[in-house]
Amino acid sequence: MKIIDLLRFARERGEPLFSFELFPPKTDEGMAALAGVVEALRPLGPAYVSVTYGAGGSTRARTVELVKQLRRDGGIETMAHVTCVGASRDEIAGVLDEFAGVGVQNVLALRGDPPRGDATFRPHPDGFRHASELVAFIRAQPDRWRFCVGAAAYPEGHVETRDLAEDLRHLKAKVDAGVDFLVTQLFFENQAYLGLVERARAAGIQVPILPGIMPFTSVEQVERFTAMCGATIPPRLHAAMEVRREDPEAARELGVAYAALQCQDLLRRGAPGIHFYTLNRSTSTRAIVAALRAAEYWRGQG
Numbered sequence: 001m002k003i004i005d006l007l008r009f010a011r012e013r014g015e016p017l018f019s020f021e022l023f024p025p026k027t028d029e030g031m032a033a034l035a036g037v038v039e040a041l042r043p044l045g046p047a048y049v050s051v052t053y054g055a056g057g058s059t060r061a062r063t064v065e066l067v068k069q070l071r072r073d074g075g076i077e078t079m080a081h082v083t084c085v086g087a088s089r090d091e092i093a094g095v096l097d098e099f100a101g102v103g104v105q106n107v108l109a110l111r112g113d114p115p116r117g118d119a120t121f122r123p124h125p126d127g128f129r130h131a132s133e134l135v136a137f138i139r140a141q142p143d144r145w146r147f148c149v150g151a152a153a154y155p156e157g158h159v160e161t162r163d164l165a166e167d168l169r170h171l172k173a174k175v176d177a178g179v180d181f182l183v184t185q186l187f188f189e190n191q192a193y194l195g196l197v198e199r200a201r202a203a204g205i206q207v208p209i210l211p212g213i214m215p216f217t218s219v220e221q222v223e224r225f226t227a228m229c230g231a232t233i234p235p236r237l238h239a240a241m242e243v244r245r246e247d248p249e250a251a252r253e254l255g256v257a258y259a260a261l262q263c264q265d266l267l268r269r270g271a272p273g274i275h276f277y278t279l280n281r282s283t284s285t286r287a288i289v290a291a292l293r294a295a296e297y298w299r300g301q302g
Contacts, residue, residue: 001077002148003106004180006047007208007272016298017210017273018044018289019079022280023052024062031062038070040282044289046076047273050108050183053081053095068102079150080104083112084134088126096138096145108150108183109134109174113228121160132173139178151175153182153200153209155192159230168199175205182207183275186214187231188258190265211266214277215259215284217252219245252284260288267298 010017020041025031038049049070053063063080070076080099082092099107111121111131123129128137131151138145151174157167171182182200187193193211200209216222219241226233233241237258244250263274274292276285292298 001105002180003048003077003079003150004148004208006077007181010047010273014298016267016271016292017047018292019048019050019210019273019275020046020278020285021050021052021212021275022066022278024066025280026062031066034066034280035069035073037278037280037282038073038076040286041278042076044286044293048077048079048106050079050275051081053083053110053112064098064102067099067104071103077106078104079106079108081108081110082134083110084123084128084131085112085121086124086127088124089128089137090126092127092134092137096147100145100147105146106148106150107138108152109138109179110152130170130173132170132177135174135177135179148180149178150181150183151179153184153196154230155184155187155196155211156231159228162230164199168203171200172203172205175207179207182209184209184212185229185231186212186225186277188237188262189232189234190262190269193266193271194269208272210273210275211271212275212277213259213262213266214279215288216255217279217281217284218248219251221279222255256284256287259284260291263288263292264295264297267292 007017022034025034051063051066067078067080070078082095096107109131128134135149135151138147138149153171154167157164161167161170184193184196197209214225222233222241240254241251244254266274278285
């Protein structure tokens with residue numbers, strides 16, 4: 001089923017949509033371990049699971065394999081990532097054909113990060129410079145591809161575009177090209193998401209905007225991710241993290257508690273759901289979603 005329809009059905013029921021992101025491991029052992037994670041997450045009833053796509057197509061085969069596995073073994077709706085990095089138009093078209101061939105109805109169109117070792121993004125000579133161009137490419141062939149298309153949004157601006165006004169122009173270009181919904185980069189200040197939604201609506205962007213939340217499991221981990229994506233860690237959270245730096249279990253508990261509080265607040269304020277960056281782990285996400293479902297924190301949202 002298309003994610004835009006899942007979002008509509010959830011809105012009609014007055015309930016949020018929960019989804020999880022996974023990445024395809026590089027080894028058979030890793031794929032086997034991930035199967036256990038999927039089984040642990042399955043009882044939570046995810047609306048869909050997104051599957052990442054390595055820079056330059058480095059995990060293409062694994063991505064397709066994982067998508068097939070999710071659909072075959074558990075009937076879980078999937079969203080496959082597609083990036084512009086290191087690929088020509090024909091190569092991207094081949095990837096899209098492959099996803100369509102295994103029944104994928106949803107894709108997340110991304111420019112993608114530069115390959116490891118490269119400081120800047122360099123488009124393929126016969127490829128795309130921006131995600132908006134990739135979206136337009138998909139929409140230009142409606143008889144070939146009938147995907148529901150998602151795209152990324154950046155509450156604090158893209159790491160390469162810290163000017164929020166410029167970032168909003170890029171976002172609108174993607175939506176105008178044919179995006180159905182947006183998923184945000186991770187963030188730790190809910191006001192960043194709320195501000196993004198306010199700016200987007202003022203600019204005429206009316207598609208659903210799903211907040212992306214990462215329950216961190218270690219201090220080093222969250223520092224590494226925020227350095228890469230440009231998200232900021234609030235001073236009060238950083239202080240709490242610092243005293244738990246050498247205590248992995250305490251750091252994980254803090255990550256779960258903080259993410260749960262974020263989700264509660266976001267759902268009460270009208271977010272259409274939560275997209276969890278699971279990092280291929282289930283324990284933290286399971287605890288948060290179970291608590292949210294039990295307490296129905298979205299009831300009485302303002």
